Amino acid sequence: MLAEIITIGDEILIGQIVDTNSAWIARELNLIGIRVKQISSVSDDRAHILKALGEARERADIILITGGLGPTKDDITKKTLAEYFNVGMVENQEALENVDRIFKKYNRPLLEVNRLQAQVPANCEVIPNLNGTAPGMWFAHEGKIFVSMPGVPFEMMYMMESQVLPKLKASFKLPFIVHQTILTVGEGESFLAERIADIEDALPPHIKLAYLPKLGQVRLRLSGYGDNEAALHQDVQLWTNNFVERIGNVVVALEDIPLEKAILNKMAARGLTLSAAESCTGGYISHLITQHPGSSEVFFGGAVSYSYELKESLLGVNNETLWQYGAVSQETVIEMVEGALFNFKSDYAMAVTGVAGPGGGSEDKPVGTVWIAVAKAGKTVSKKFTFGSKRLQNIERTAIAAFGMLNTLLSEVEN
Amino acid sequence: MLAEIITIGDEILIGQIVDTNSAWIARELNLIGIRVKQISSVSDDRAHILKALGEARERADIILITGGLGPTKDDITKKTLAEYFNVGMVENQEALENVDRIFKKYNRPLLEVNRLQAQVPANCEVIPNLNGTAPGMWFAHEGKIFVSMPGVPFEMMYMMESQVLPKLKASFKLPFIVHQTILTVGEGESFLAERIADIEDALPPHIKLAYLPKLGQVRLRLSGYGDNEAALHQDVQLWTNNFVERIGNVVVALEDIPLEKAILNKMAARGLTLSAAESCTGGYISHLITQHPGSSEVFFGGAVSYSYELKESLLGVNNETLWQYGAVSQETVIEMVEGALFNFKSDYAMAVTGVAGPGGGSEDKPVGTVWIAVAKAGKTVSKKFTFGSKRLQNIERTAIAAFGMLNTLLSEVEN
Numbered sequence: 001m002l003a004e005i006i007t008i009g010d011e012i013l014i015g016q017i018v019d020t021n022s023a024w025i026a027r028e029l030n031l032i033g034i035r036v037k038q039i040s041s042v043s044d045d046r047a048h049i050l051k052a053l054g055e056a057r058e059r060a061d062i063i064l065i066t067g068g069l070g071p072t073k074d075d076i077t078k079k080t081l082a083e084y085f086n087v088g089m090v091e092n093q094e095a096l097e098n099v100d101r102i103f104k105k106y107n108r109p110l111l112e113v114n115r116l117q118a119q120v121p122a123n124c125e126v127i128p129n130l131n132g133t134a135p136g137m138w139f140a141h142e143g144k145i146f147v148s149m150p151g152v153p154f155e156m157m158y159m160m161e162s163q164v165l166p167k168l169k170a171s172f173k174l175p176f177i178v179h180q181t182i183l184t185v186g187e188g189e190s191f192l193a194e195r196i197a198d199i200e201d202a203l204p205p206h207i208k209l210a211y212l213p214k215l216g217q218v219r220l221r222l223s224g225y226g227d228n229e230a231a232l233h234q235d236v237q238l239w240t241n242n243f244v245e246r247i248g249n250v251v252v253a254l255e256d257i258p259l260e261k262a263i264l265n266k267m268a269a270r271g272l273t274l275s276a277a278e279s280c281t282g283g284y285i286s287h288l289i290t291q292h293p294g295s296s297e298v299f300f301g302g303a304v305s306y307s308y309e310l311k312e313s314l315l316g317v318n319n320e321t322l323w324q325y326g327a328v329s330q331e332t333v334i335e336m337v338e339g340a341l342f343n344f345k346s347d348y349a350m351a352v353t354g355v356a357g358p359g360g361g362s363e364d365k366p367v368g369t370v371w372i373a374v375a376k377a378g379k380t381v382s383k384k385f386t387f388g389s390k391r392l393q394n395i396e397r398t399a400i401a402a403f404g405m406l407n408t409l410l411s412e413v414e415n
Numbered sequence: 416m417l418a419e420i421i422t423i424g425d426e427i428l429i430g431q432i433v434d435t436n437s438a439w440i441a442r443e444l445n446l447i448g449i450r451v452k453q454i455s456s457v458s459d460d461r462a463h464i465l466k467a468l469g470e471a472r473e474r475a476d477i478i479l480i481t482g483g484l485g486p487t488k489d490d491i492t493k494k495t496l497a498e499y500f501n502v503g504m505v506e507n508q509e510a511l512e513n514v515d516r517i518f519k520k521y522n523r524p525l526l527e528v529n530r531l532q533a534q535v536p537a538n539c540e541v542i543p544n545l546n547g548t549a550p551g552m553w554f555a556h557e558g559k560i561f562v563s564m565p566g567v568p569f570e571m572m573y574m575m576e577s578q579v580l581p582k583l584k585a586s587f588k589l590p591f592i593v594h595q596t597i598l599t600v601g602e603g604e605s606f607l608a609e610r611i612a613d614i615e616d617a618l619p620p621h622i623k624l625a626y627l628p629k630l631g632q633v634r635l636r637l638s639g640y641g642d643n644e645a646a647l648h649q650d651v652q653l654w655t656n657n658f659v660e661r662i663g664n665v666v667v668a669l670e671d672i673p674l675e676k677a678i679l680n681k682m683a684a685r686g687l688t689l690s691a692a693e694s695c696t697g698g699y700i701s702h703l704i705t706q707h708p709g710s711s712e713v714f715f716g717g718a719v720s721y722s723y724e725l726k727e728s729l730l731g732v733n734n735e736t737l738w739q740y741g742a743v744s745q746e747t748v749i750e751m752v753e754g755a756l757f758n759f760k761s762d763y764a765m766a767v768t769g770v771a772g773p774g775g776g777s778e779d780k781p782v783g784t785v786w787i788a789v790a791k792a793g794k795t796v797s798k799k800f801t802f803g804s805k806r807l808q809n810i811e812r813t814a815i816a817a818f819g820m821l822n823t824l825l826s827e828v829e830n
Contacts, residue, residue, distance in 0.1 A: 013451045015442030016627065020433050022456070027430030036428045038463070039456040041437070048453070057468065212431065276719070282705025283698035286719040290697025293773050293806055304691070304701040306716035308761060314718065314729060344725060358708050391708055395695045 001172055003029050004056040005039045005259035006381075008049060008068035008077050009151055012041045021066050021156055028160060033174040033225075034062065044068055044127055049080045057144050062168065067151030069134035071113050077148060080139075081123035085141055089119045092126050095135040102133055118213075122147075126245045129161045131155045138167065145171060175225050178236045181256035182220040182243055186404035189213040192247065199242050208234075215393065216400040217259055252407050257402050260288045266410055267298045267348070272407075276302035277315050277336040280325065280354035280370060281362050285399045300346050305336070315339030328353050328365050330382050337373035337380060348409070354385075356394045372396050375406045381409060416587055417803055418444050419471040420454045423464060423492050424566055425481035427456045433776055436481050436571055443575060448589045448640075449477065473561050477583065482566030484549035486528050493552075496563060497536035504534045507541050510550040517548055522733045539563075542578045546570045553582065560586060567649035590640050593651045596671035597635040597658055601819035604628040607635075614657050621647075622654055630808065631815040632674055654766045664701065667822050674705040674818050681825060682713045682763070689821075690759035691717035692730050692751040695744065695769035695785060700814045715761050719753070730754030730766075743768050743780050745797050752795060763824070765789045765817050769800075785813050789820045796824060 005025055010123070011017045011388070019041060026036045036061050047069075056063045068077030082089055096118035103110045117133045120126060127136030132155040139146040147164055149156045168174075184192060189211050200209055206226050210218040220243060224236040227393045244251055253262035267274060276285050276299075283304045289295050303314040308327065311317040316339040317332055325331040337351035354370030361367035367389050375384035386403055387394045420440055427430045434456060443453045450476050457467045464483075471478045485494030495502055511533035518525045532548045535541060542551030542562070544752050547570040555562040562579055564571045583589075599607065604626050608615070615624055627634040635658060639651040657668055668677035682689060691700050691714075698719045704710050718729035723742065726732040731754040732747055740746040752766035769785030776782035782804050788797035800816055802809045 012438065014445050015438040015440070015443055015451075018435050018438040023427065023430040023433040025430070026428055030429050036430075037458065038467075039428065039434075042586075043452065050455075091529065130729035145451050151603040176454075194514065275725075278698075278701075282710070282714075283703075283719065284699025284705075284715075286693075287696075287702045290699075290719070290721065291807060291810065295697070297719050297776075299697075299721055301694075301697075301719040301729075303729065304698065304705070304716040307706065310690075310716045313758065313823065314716075332482055340570075343728065355703075360711075362699025391707060410642060413421075 001034045001062070001174060002037045002060040003034050003062040003064060004037050004060040006039045006049075006052050006056060006065045007061060007151065008044060008065060009041075010043050010074075012067075013043055013393075021151065021153055023197050024157065025064055027161065028165060031179060032165060032169055033177050034168065044074050044076055046076060046080050046083070048085055049077065052086050053081075053103070053146075061144055061172070063119070063144065063146045064164075065146065065148045066156055069118055069148065069150045071133070078120065079141070081124075081137070081146070081148060085121055085139065085231060087122040089120045091115075091118050092120050092135065093118075094128065095120065095126050098130075098135065099133045103262070108370055125160050129155055129159060130157055136163070136299060138164070140171075145402055148253075169254060175220040176227055176229055176232060178224040178229075179253065180222045180236050180240045182222070182240060182247075182251055183249060183253040183255070183257070183259065184220065184250040185217045185218065185252050185259055185263055185400060187217050187218070187247070188216075192218055192250070196246055199246060201238075202237070203239060207235060215397050218258065218364070221256075226267065241304060248351035249408065249411065250404075252403075258288070258292075259400060261292050263403055263407055263410070264289065264298050266407075268294070272348060272410075273300055274298050274300065274348045275300045275340045275346040277340040277349065278302065278304050279306060279311070279352060280335070280356045281352050281395050281398050281402075282306060282356075284395050285350065285352065287401060288399060296315075296334045300344050302344060302349075305391045311336065312362070314343070326365070328355055328369055328371060328373055330384065333373040334380055334382050337375040337382070341377070343377050348374065348376050348406065350406050352398050352402050354387075354394070354398060356398075357389055357391045368394055370394065370401075372398065372402045372405055374409045376401065376409060381405060391400040407409055416449045416589060417452045417475040418449050418479060419452055419475040421464075421467050421471060421478060421480045421742065422454070422456045422566065423459060423480060425457075425458050425489075426641060427482075428458055436566065436568055439568070439572065440481075440575065444583075444755065446592065446594060447580060447584055448592050449583065449587075459489050459491055461491060461495050461498070464492065465499055468496075468499050468561075468815055473517075475559075476587070477560045478562070479579075480563040481571055484563065484565045486532055488547070492563060493535065496539075496552070496554070496561070500536055500538050500554065502537040505537045506530075506533050507535050508533075509543065509549065510535065510541050511816050513543060513545075513550065514548045518646050529822065535750060541576050544570055544574060546573055551578070553579070555586075586647075587594040591642055591644055591645075591647060593647045594650050594671075595637045595655045597637070597655060597666055598632065598668040598670070598672070598674065598677055599635065599662060599665040600632045600667050600674055600822060602633070602662070602665045604633050607633055607665070611658055611661055614654075614661060618654060618708070619650070619795060621728060622650060630812050631819065634671065636671075646806065664823065664826065665819075667818075673703075673707075675700075676707050678711055678818055678822055678825070679704065679707055680687060681822075683709070685714065687714055687763060687825075688761040689713050689763045689765070690715045690755045690761040692755040692764065692766040693719050694721060694726070695771040696767050696772075696810050696813050696817075698720060699756070699810050700765065700767065700817060703814060714723040715759050717759060724749065729758070732759060738757060741780070741785060743770055743784055745786055745799065748786035749795055749797050750786040752790040752797070756792070762789050763789065763821065765815050765821050767813050769802075769809070769813060771813075772804055772806045783809055785809065787817045787820055789817065789824045794824070796820060
């Protein structure tokens, strides 16, 4: 089953916004067994939209369209779709009530231009938009499905999850697919592959393994294809267990969630608390943690100790240690993490110090040199890493490696 | 002058990566007066690539292609281009030397498969790739320009900036364009528009003004079009001055750089230092600052004080203040910012505390309630904001508003 995605709107073509919708839609479609053949971004231009629709329907069975549904006159998706299907426009009662509801909520008068939001091509089935005024539209036309959705990401995502994906599954005979993610950290793709090569070779043909690597993390995704749902779940579960048994020490979660969220979940489940002492990551580790709702249950906070002075005053690092061994040293990172544990009174602490670059490197400690430590009462682990020359990548890699070390320390208790 | 962008590779179509290249390319092209007609993402499939090339050349004069240039056998862009142009492949000496240089640098043997990286279609002009092994390729074919570049962002960007954009400017008679960004913070788009309406109305036809808003920041971009370079620069400068004179209090920079970078630059130029006390932003403000090289000259660091305890121990906030007024209060934010200034010994400090959501709201202090304070010796300014219900947006808006307040405090000295 093939789909195409068409995004409509000049914002993407002038580079004002990055099209994140298409990647999200493509991933969701792939997960239910629909392949995306092409993604096209076209302008708010009648002829161009008509041509793109015609080209897409030649290649695909499902055409998903986002954007161009706003109330202003440069948004012409709806009337162009009506022209493409050769139908008129009608006012949809449900969509009108939705517009009315939203305007009431914000105490604003419903202008005639807003009322137009409820006008849709006569042949469509309306997909309610709980988060905005522009309705989604589902068209079944000459054996193909066309779906038009707003370009605002959270409006589109809600429609996809609640309406479009279930309707697509119901409309087509798609293979039954079961996915299982194994999130790992701390081992490179090729090393991981070597460790599980024999298990991978023994996989039955209806179960595929994909490696999804990203700067120090690797997501393993098992996908099982078949007709018998219960048997498939059982099969995928069995093979997942085989992999986890082999590489358990680097597994963080059996869910497709961010690394730090997986660690937060683990710690929350065990009632554990955490603090951080960050030098070269400059707040990034804390930010990764605190972007997740509920993180305050686990995370007390910490210090962003960019200067020597703050390493001393906030973390209690000895002035002598700093001057004798330098800020980027095993001695300093150990005092940082133990200072965080002691001062911030958390069960676990993590600390990082390094040369993020591009400046600040020396022969001894070139750009990319990073010391990381994690600690709990009675145990501190520290390790040196040598990353690359790019500042943002070094910051990202440091954070991931630190979470990896924390995960290992957390696992010890479990065993 | 019209261009199209074609990205080749399955990673985008399965949603594994977001295509950030196209937006970047589109922006760069627009800045030199080339409009992008369509962006298409297609698979590593010979027939599909050929069809996309054919469709694009019907619509555009310039076709920029990224991706599919790796050494593995699923990367087929080069041989498909050779087929499209009906030419053979040749080994390019310069490209071979580049591959050789890179392998020597990493002390790895040059395998036959790597040597193939230097093979290019016979009709192309090679664009050197200093950051990777895959050469870029420039084709002039039947009045159209085709450029093929790697999909790795920094390799592509370097090629565009150093080679492709200059060559495009030299190949086509493009209008001369001068852009000037005015970065503002703290005033909404519509209010800003009202304040400068009369100046905007008086703009001569060859100077356009664009509003580029983003969560509390607005970039004003003046673009002047003409033939006389010197006169155009002078004109744009004159009109920029008119706008800045009117709205100087919200102007941060006359460059198209991130807000926090503009503030860092200002502070570095004046030898000023900064620290931060973050509650609801959880390290995001520090991260924004420290992602920039050289930030350690200005930024000492700070506290991520998620818990009451850390607000007390790191910042010296009174226990009574916290219990009497709550963590999200004017009293607390003032003690936080003054505590940061005193404890961290910086010239300026910023502090934020709020309910980021989705949980933690109350009738008094609903989700989105945020207190922000900025301070220097002898002066503290605090302000309450009411943002929305989305956690990540609240974090982002809080950071931007805090930088806005810091900018205002910094400006006072200037006057």
